[in-house]
Amino acid sequence: MAARWGGSGVKTGFVPLDDGFELRFAGLTVLRHSAACPAVSVARGEPDITMYRGNYRIADAPRERSAPGSWQRDGEGVVLGDAAGPVARLALDGNRLVVTALRPGDDRLWVRFHADPGETVWGGGEQMSYLAVNGRRFPIWTSEPGVGRDKSTELTRIMDAEGMAGGDYWTTNYPQPTFLTSRWLAVHLDANCYSVLDFSDPACHGVEAWAGEAAFELFADTGPIGLVGQLSSRFGRQPPLPDWAIGGAIVGLKAGLDSFERLEGFLAAGTVVTGLWCEDWAGVRQTSFGRRLFWDWHISDRSRARYPDLAARIAALKARGIRFLAYANPYLCNDGDLFAEGVAGGHFALRQDSDEVYLVDFGEFDCGVVDFTRPETRAWFAERVLGQEMLDQGMAGWMADFGEYLPTDVRLADGSDPMEAHNRWPVLWAEVNAMALASRGQTGEAVFFMRAGFSGVGAHCPMLWAGDQSVDFTRHDGIGTVITGALSAGLVGNAYSHSDCGGYTSLHGNVRTAELLRRWAELAAFAPMMRSHEGNRPDDNLQYDSDPDLLACFARWSRVHAALAPYVRHLSDEAAETGLPLQRPLFLHYPDDPALFAVQDQYLYGADLLVAPVIEAGQTERRVVLPGEGAWRHVWTGADYPAGTHTVAAPFDAPPVFYRPDSRFAALFAGLAGALAG
Template sequence: MQLRIEAGNDGFDLLFGDRVILRHTDSCPALVIAQGDADVLMYRGNFRITDTPTGEVAPSSWRECDGGVELLADGATVASLTVAGNAIQVRALQPLHDRMRLRFYAEPDEAVWGGGEQMSYLALKGRSFPIWTSEPGVGRDKSTELTRRMDAEAMAGGDYWNTNYPQPTFLTSRWLAVHLDASCYSVLDFTDPAFHAVDVWSATARFEVFADDGPQGLVSQLSTRFGRQPELPDWAIGGAIVGLKSGASSFERLERFIEAGASVSGLWCEDWAGVRETSFGRRLFWDWHSGARSAERYPDLKASIASLNERGIRFLAYANPYIAVDGDLFGEAREGGHFCLRQASDEVYLVDFGEFDCGVVDFTREDTRIWFAERILGREMLDIGISGWMADFGEYLPVDLRLADGSDPMEAHNRWPVLWADVNARALASRGKTGDAVFFMRAGFSGVQAHCPLLWAGDQCVDFTRHDGIGTVITAALSAGLVGNAYSHSDCGGYTSLHGNVRTTELMQRWCELAAFAPVMRSHEGNRPDDNLQYDSNADLLACFARWSRVHAHLAPYVRQLCHEACETGLPAQRPLFLHYPDEPALFTVQDQYLYGADLLVAPVIEEGALQRRVILPGEGVWRHCWTGEDFAPGAHSIPAPISQPPVFYRPDSAFAALFAGLKGVLEQ
């Protein structure tokens, strides 16, 4: 299928097959250009970005040229639009013009999704979404006291559009997708029902267009475009990964989980390299090696890892692309030229990460990528038996530093998570561990899919709040899955505990119920572990975690099939309902339940105190309730949902029906 331009009336249409992509008229131009004047402020990964554009030009006429059209204003050529294959190239031709807004054609009631990993909204219509990787913020709802307080304290309140993983790609219910092939600051704006607007902070922009007969084919095309992840290893899907960070006692605590009957596949100790206490809570010591601090906290770690491996339990750790100034590796990295520098000097550019400063490892330099992959991830981690890690951060690249390759930090900022993912993937490949060891990331951008095998949803608050609590991890998985990320999971129990907001028993129970129906189930002690309930705080919570870990392990044969599907088709494990039922427009906005593959429907309880919930069963034919065996016809139902019985349904004609029928017995063990 080729893009083509068709003249008509006082303008032209840009068509892809028989679908209108752009409609330009003299009275309603498809492109507007201007000159920008940006102001960017960053504080601890939170950004405040404003722009005061001037000299706006809206072309009033056009003429055909080789491969496209030229757009004119007052008789002067101000921009060009050329097409080739499925790509649109747009250029602002006036001096100093470095802002453009392209208006893509929209039909009434056309649904829109995408934007990368979105936390608050799956369907994007009616809102705008700046594309800039950053901390998502705490609270993420400007009407709440927590968000207002975090804004006042550290610019850290966030909003509905803030995300660790944005991506300038959108899909529509005409089964079209449009991708901006650029890393500059941009905005997807769906506030006007007459068009889908994309703002681009650049004088040039390249867009790619995709089309298919339905959403599955469209998602498959996008996954091919951005890269598919390897299948998750058996150990990662065959039980729970227990997250503990209490030093050597973590190994003793793990035994309590095993004695309680938990199916354990891994122990994740993010504190392996040391800790430091801050006002935010217990933080890690950002010096990624098994030196004195590591040995003090985890004596003879290599032998302990080997002992776990003999029992079929993997050990996971933590790393990020920054090195603390008071760490042992800082001097080595500085001498090797591995840090980003200040613009006006050869001094290392330091970033305040919350009561400690760090150098930013410069991944635009090939020698540095090799050094980090080999020296840290290879020798310090993989070579001592570590089988995976949280590859944290990647969102903090400031825009006022100097990069080794001379690139503009405003252009490099969104690319940074992709470079970080590539370094981690290189380390796995260097040891022949691709598809065996697993790292997981929260930060991302276009192309991270080709390197990162597993997403996690970031730092949710330890609560049920609409924009920052347990429910956001569902939206995150569904939105990321539409743009080519097959596997997602979350911190079981949540992470951020501030200003008296602490975990409740109910939250811990409900999060277990949700986490069991994700490809990877992993707990986290949170940023303030001493102030919060942990899964080994009491016998009831320990039994709850053990019970749902067994459910997760029981589903491994089905998840293995979903991994096969992801590799072959690009379809994610967790899917919006409309992905399989595109002829039901009522499903386009459903984001609080999902299909786990095609045969299992999961409707987690994400409202505090709820003992029943509304569930939509799509399509034709019955759905069978996993815990009661009762069959339900398609449609909306009010389903009882007491603790330990979240609404989960399966297709009785599924090849895995016997496996699903066995879930009740596993839960009751």
């Protein structure tokens, strides 16, 4: 129902002011317009876009920009104008604010949403550097996050020089044009286009959209729990996780047949193993980046040479309670077997100037982009590749990698503009994976996990993973970013997140330390899935089975992860019912304390457990905030701490973890120390 104009007491609708008007939603001021401070401006864009291996450089030179100050009512909406005439129209229908450029050719919109003084803002999808996003701009464009992500570091500078690959604080696999504020208001841009969330001006929350019309969905609640629940309903909730995924560790090995022998070493050390993940199941190739996978997702002579009798081995593992997981992505290499099948079926995106397959350079090999805008292609990939080649072989899940690389100059089967399709691509990729699970009755039993995302990915993807962190403690690309990523993604409807335990990216002499591996195992135990990864250069880096101490460490924390399974089952069921994420910012349960709004280095695991991982090198104690009132009990010593800020000892195997003594899971939490000790 369209919103009407009203007087000062109107809760939702347009309200005239002495110098303009304001728009209210659920009693909250959403935007305010005056001649001195226009709410909307428009222009015509001149984009300049460069893409190299999933890294993008995007610039614009907008022309004829107008920030119209005059306004007049237009039925139940409002038209803004300048001296030349009407410029833009605003209309509110229910919770949907539509802003339309009225001048022919205008394809850029800027909207200034109202901000209260001191208001805190979160959002932008999965953000790796900042939970509270005040004071910064966040372009919304799915891409490689980059290596280093900090322009002041030498590693980032090297990666930028080598191929725009250094990244920045805002680059992310999973952006989303949604923000939440501490007035418990949320605004979502319902569009796939390139956009920017701009919080650099404390007087407003700015949104730039590369479109001639933009629809903004508004949400309001009395607190953050209800607001997050509304957003999870809007974007889709994940099914509860299967018991095997939460009941122990998934060991990542990519050593061909030797992976099975190495797995026995983990088991002999006392590791609780519920899965073996071999991303190299389809074969490997060697590049300057490191050992890469052969992107031809099927059982072939190449895969048989690396993993002979794979289906029989998968069945034998399952009989022991261990699932087998694999890997796939939405591209096929042009020197593989499935490429010819894809060409014959018309399954690839094409060049704009010919009917040739558009090939993308992924780093010393080229691939075709599977065109998911075509229904027949979605069905082919879901059935032929994910169904027949993976699920029918007994695989219980996989890493559904990539999704960020759609070039902006391809020709797509549905005729859509690739600039519009680019951000939508991860959602289409998630849908194809979900189709495969549904076709075999495996929804909620098999699990695929993705790093790429955009609005609505949660309706299809059961689990996020935090992408390719560097193997270090650095502020913007190391171990700590996986906490920020989980917390930010959880606010916009993603219940489950986890990371590559041990990190992934090792370049230019940056290699794992034993300290990093130990601290990452401590962190990974308190995530819904605990999964190790050997990284991009496994031969150059320590692995958990490189020496007995590291192996014993991983085994200890796998037992903690397994012991938490009944609590995680409770949280998983809660997520399905309410949309609450498992890993939560402190303010989600303690919204009346603004001091908690920017805390991003610790989290609530559900309502009853507080986890403060060690994410700095050489740290043996750390500052911990215990929110609310009443006591929190230290898991490892049983000592009670009052609410407040404390410096807590944090030696190896005892990261600061606390629980509420009155929790119905208190006995389980008290037993974690015994599980750790074995």
